[in-house]
Amino acid sequence: MDYRKIIHIDMDAFYASVEQLDNPELRGKPVAVGGNSQRGVVAAASYEARKFGVKSAMPSAKAAKQCPHLIFVSPRFTRYKELSYQIRDVFFEYTDLVEPLSLDEAYLDVTENKIGLNSATLIAKEIKKKISDRTGLIASAGISYNKFLAKTASDMDKPDGIYVILPNEAEDFVAALPVHRFHGIGKVTAEKMVKAGIFTGKDLRKKSLEDLKLRYGKSGQYYFNICRGIDHRDVQPIRETKSVSAERTFEDNLYELANINAEIERIARISFERYQRSKASDGHTITIKLKYADFRQITRSKTLDKAINDEEAFVEIALSLMTENLLDESGIRLIGVGIANFRKDIEPEKPNQLTLEF
Structure with a gap:
């Protein structure tokens, strides 16, 4: 049987590592990328910070309590993208079958590669070295x-690791893998599985396809396959952009329409700049998102x-979507502005139709 050769490259603590790379004073210290406020969230944490239990998506206030010496740094996405493009250039030296998942990770299919090297492991080692030489950053493969x-x-030997699962090793590897380590099984689902007595891939494999579909719906088929080491998905070199947006969570709630409109304008300009920089084009739908202090959320869009x-x-369109009747006495804690519906111009059906989404 002919097997494909797939590499997953994952940059180690990417955002935090970039900050430590650019600022030597941060090296060796616990660093969190994100806002240092009651409503801030950690976007990334250095390995020094992770030793204290700080991790991405953690509220900044909680992170600061767990690590009193934590250094917060504001994110610089322009810089992260710059380095991400340099890293992707390395990938394309080996294959055109590159599927980026985010700025800091990607799949590569090197079954047939540009340098004619038969070993995916050697290719991964070369890629890791080139990334380090050109950017000063560390990747795991x-x-x-x-x-x-x-x-x-790629998660088995971090940081700066390289881990190989051969076809004849996959069955035993997956059987011993805890369900919370399965990519595609989220925290909530993993907790449900544990309560149902499913702790490892071996336990999951005992469940029939019908049982898994009944328990987990459409995901049941995926779970049935991966606990057997089966995944037929191809590496997709083109990932279509479906939307471009920007949003901001405010430290103090907004109540006045004038203040809210000022923020909508500012966020809209950031969103439009991202839209221009992206490869997306022909956007037809503009949306604003409002989250109130009680966490209710609404969107308003215009196509x-x-x-x-x-x-x-x-x-102007983004501002027109905000009206007085959207104000709430609890205040607004988050505003987002985005553009979507990327398509070529079509014949009008209902000019300037306003659509409401809840």
Whole structure:
């Protein structure tokens, strides 16, 4: 049987590592990228911070309590993207089958590669070295015959690791793997599985396909396959952008329409800049998102027949979606502005139709 050769590259603590790379004073210290406020969230944590239990998506206030010496740094996404593109250039030296998952990770299919090297492990070692030489950053690599196993492998030996799961090793590897380590099984689902007596891949394998579908719906088929080391998904080199947006959570709630509109304008301009930098084009739908202090959330959107490619028009439409009847006595804690519905212009059906989404 011919097996594919898939590599999953995952940059180690990417955002935090970039900050430590650019600022030598941060090296060796616990660093969190994110806002240092009661409502801030950690976007990334250095390995020094992770020793204290600080991790991504953790509230900044909780992170600061767990690590009193934690250093907060504001994110610099322009810089992260710059380095991400340099890293992807390395990938394309070996294969055109590159599927980016985010700025800091990607799948590569090197079954047939540009340098004619038969060993995916040697290719992964070369890639790691080139990334380090060119950017000063460290990556971990997972190698196997499918995407699920390659991604799982990349988490096994961090940081600066390389881990290989061979076809004849996969069955035993997956059988011993705790369900919370399975890529595609989230925290809530893993907790439900444990309560149901499913602790490892071996336990999961005992469940029939019908049982898994009954318990977990459409995901049941995926769980049935991965506990057997089966994943037929191809590496997809093109990932279509479905939306571009920007949002901000405020330390103090907003109550006045004038203040809210000022923030909508500011966020809309950031969103439009990202839209221009992205490869997306022909956006037709502008959306604003409001989250109130009690965490209720609504969106308002407007779809046009002509693509929106003018910043002032973009801002004007975003502002028009905010009306006084959307104000709430509890205040607004988050505002987002985005653009979506990327398509070529079509014949108008209902010009300037306003659609409401809840």
